[in-house]
Amino acid sequence: MGAFVRWIQKTMMSKKARCPKEEYWIELVRLMLDGQTTDEENAYVLKHVDGCYRCYDNFDLEKAIREALKNKLINIKVSDAFIAEINRKAKA
Template sequence: MKQDCSNKRECLEMLQLILDGEATAEQKEHFLKEHLEECMPCYKNYHLEVAIRQLLKTKCCHEAPQQLVDDIKTKVIQNLSRS
């Protein structure tokens, strides 16, 4: 399994599309079944994003405020850029 992803930004964007339900079936299939099997950083990011979203759902009475979601995404992207 790769320890570094050469397409961090594109993978993060694809991850967001998948989790937001906006990715095509083919995109989702490729990313989840092929890319995550080979790329440890993306595997970790996927599970982190799922955990964050689940936490927000359980802690917030309603949808998470969009500003909070945007702030979290920005911080995740900044952290990925530093890796």
């Protein structure tokens, strides 16, 4: 049902849709992606992310950043421009 709820939020609320606790959730998402949370905490975060368009977007972005950095570490060509672009979007 998550994808459906996100679609509704995206469609009905446009890009102005904000999560009332976005900062709180993004911190938890970062901790989770860095492997610093328990399975129980992951389930708690994912439950919110799955139903919240804003947080799902943030979650996707944080994941992309980590994947880009990981790829860079194992020496697959990820340009600095690409990393900079992701970082710029993260701050937008």
